[in-house]
Amino acid sequence: MKKLIAALLLIALLLPAAALADGVVNVYNWFDYIDESVLEQFEEETGIHVNYMNFTTNEDMLVMVEANPGAIDVVFPSEYCVQRLLNKGLLMELDFSRIPNFSQIAANLLDPSYDPGNAHSVPYMWGTLGILYNKELVDEADVSTWGVLWNEKYKGQVLMMDSIRDGMGLALKYLGYSMNSTDYTQLRAATDLLIQQKTSGMVKSYGLDEFKDKMVAGEAALAVVYSGDAQYAIDLDEEGRLAYAIPEEGSNIWVDCAVIPAAARNVDNAYAFIDFLCRPDVARKNVEEIWYCSVNTGAIELLGEEYASLYVLNPSEDIRARLEYYNDLDATWLTVYNTLWQEVKQAN
Amino acid sequence: MQFNSSMPWWSYLLMGAGLLAFIALVAQSIWRHRGVHRSLFASPYTLWMIVFTVLPVVLIAYYAFTDSAGGFTLDNFRAFWDSNHLMREQLRSAAGDEVAATVVRGSVNIxxxxxxxxxxxxxxxxxxxxxxxxxxxxxxxxxxxxxxxxxxxxxxxxxxxxxxxxxxxxxxxxxxxxxxxxxxxxxxxxxxxxxxxxxxxxxxxxxxxxxxxxxxxxxxxxxxxxxxxxxxxxxxxxxxxxxxxxxxxxxxxxxxxxxxxxxxxxxxxxxxxxxxxxxxxxxxxxxxxxxxxxxxxxxxxxxxxxxxxxxxxxxxxxxxxxxxxxxxxx
CATH class of the missing domain: 1.10.3720.10 (MetI-like)
Known part of the structure; x- marks a missing residue:
């Protein structure tokens, strides 16, 4: 049913573009994830019409891409979905001679575990998972470890992320394991730790999007958040009480990438569009619009001091070395993670 | 396991059959009363019931008794009783019997x-x-x-x-x-x-x-x-x-x-x-x-x-x- 709806929606979206069959590129991006003037600029410079479509979750995007081969030329999945699409053989191997601006991509994002050698994907934006804390309530030395979320000093003051991978992941990291662990003993230990955290009353609430506003309102001392939300909250907090830290044990790094589906029809235009996005002046516009971490060294240079001073978006080399991508788990381990997380949610 | 979001082929058949049955009922009512009878005014509601109540319940029953590949199974009810059931079965093949044996009955659902x-x-x-x-x-x-x-x-x-x-x-x-x-x-x-x-x-x-x-x-x-x-x-x-x-x-x-x-x-x-x-x-x-x-x-x-x-x-x-x-x- 979902596929049927997706197909109908796509047909409806594509109808106006059908008249311009040749000079078209069909782009499928996250909602609110680009500076729209960039699209007009691309059309002016190249004469290629951009047919721009949005999605709000990776899962929606996957259904759409799989159900409509050939309908999309450029799509922006998160790293674990790049891996999933790759495993299904749905991605085109990239010819880098046609993306000269690829050289702008920051070195720490190259050759990732989800797509060796970046053979199929070009990073677009990235970010980290960390702790947003209130400097008036929390000792800065304490947030150097994930253990702060188990620290009795902050009992009842912790906002935990209600997300399977992030919740299990940070407990695994705290124990010194990989966030992608596929060792039942390790996962069991992480689960027990999370249950102990919950039953001992450390956690104030489990949630997601509302954390940034709660922290600004002073409702809690610590919250597990993504870097983009942290920057948003820090900007919003006029009293300057909030700060962001990535614990020393390491954390998660996520990357949203531009990829070309194997079945894409307008391959030349897709290359032109991706290369255009990698151009420093264009990448700069997009960063200024959405304020996520930029992948583009040229753009970072153009953005200058002000951007470089944002430590939330620019973790040090030392921290970067300790960040880990999420692997796309297979059905077995997905079941294990899901089941264990349910046990945490039910514990009392 | 992931997002088996398409409905089985027979659900469309069922929908079609429901629609045909509905049309037959309406036609029969008109025929018997030689025209529009008061009971006919209930027909939009009957159609609504078929599409939005009967069909979803049939689909829920179908999904409850099948696995992700569509074969008959009672595992889903076993998973209700023992919330660790699916995990244990998966671990048996991925990590071996010894690991699977350490997984006790999960009482999350109950x-x-x-x-x-x-x-x-x-x-x-x-x-x-x-x-x-x-x-x-x-x-x-x-x-x-x-x-x-x-x-x-x-x-x-x-x-x-x-x-x-x-x-x-x-x-x-x-x-x-x-x-x-x-x-x-x-x-x-x-x-x-x-x-x-x-x-x-x-x-x-x-x-x-x-x-x-x-x-x-x-x-x-x-x-x-x-x-x-x-x-x-x-x-x-x-x-x-x-x-x-x-x-x-x-x-x-x-x-x-x-x-x-x-x-x-x-x-x-x-x-x-x-x-x-x-x-x-x-x-x-x-x-x-x-x-x-x-x-x-x-x-x-x-x-x-x-x-x-x-x-x-x-x-x-x-x-x-x-x-x-x-x-x-x-």
């Missing part, structure tokens, strides 16, 4: 169900305790305020229940209105949000009107001469209340209990918002199976168990109101 039933029971009981006097008050003909209170009960229902629930959040939070008031009075802050009490409060607040109105309806239908007769024969007002009025309002009470209990058991969202995700209810669990885990099969099995439980409780209640005087909901 515990959540028991907790949901307990919360629904509490909510229904408190709603009845609060709602019956309120309904008595509203139905009293000497009381000029009655009509005003009816309106006051209805007005909040003009707003969406999500909004009303979120509004409670800003009242109860640490920096919220109630705590500001407490602080101003020198009583100090209190954690009101993110506990079982807050969840219960949210449920009672949302479901109380469903208890009050059926009772109010059955009370206001009572013949006032009955209580007058009781008074003539020497009953004081308390005796009149529990010898005459209360027994006659039982159908309304049954109806109210049903209308509060059913949505209470299947509540979701309220525990997440007002309970801070500390406690889950069965509705949250089903939602997680469908949306977070993408496991429609176990999700359907849980839904089926839930529907069965509601059906059983309804048939018990029906015994207490065999003529359906309380609106025939039970």
């Amino acid at each position: 515990d959540t169900l028991v907790y949901s039933l307990w919360m629904a029971f509490l909510c229904t009981a408190i709603c009845l305790l609060l709602g019956y006097p309120a309904a008595l008050f509203m139905a009293d003909r000497q009381m000029k305020l009655g009509a005003t209170i009816v309106v006051l009960f209805i007005i909040p229902m003009w707003m969406n229940f999500l909004l009303r629930t979120i509004a409670w959040m800003s009242l109860l939070e640490d920096t919220g209105l109630i705590n500001q008031l407490l602080e101003a009075m020198g009583l100090g802050k209190r954690q009101l949000l993110y506990n079982q009490g807050a969840v219960l409060l949210g449920m009672i607040y949302n479901f109380l009107p469903f208890m009050v109105f059926p009772i109010y309806t059955s009370l206001s239908k009572l013949d006032p001469r009955l209580s007058e007769a009781a008074a003539d024969l020497g009953c004081n007002s308390w005796r009149t209340l529990y010898k005459v009025i209360m027994p006659l309002s039982i159908p309304g009470v049954i109806s109210g209990i049903t209308m509060v209990f059913m949505p209470s058991v299947t509540t979701f969202f309220i525990p997440r918002v007002l309970g801070g995700g500390h406690t889950q209810m069965f509705g949250d669990l089903i939602e997680a199976k469908f949306l977070t885990e993408g496991n429609w099969n176990v999700g359907s099995a849980l839904s089926l168990v839930m529907m069965l439980l509601i059906l059983i409780s309804l048939s018990i209640l029906r015994k207490a109101d065999p003529n359906g005087e309380g609106g025939g909901i039970a």
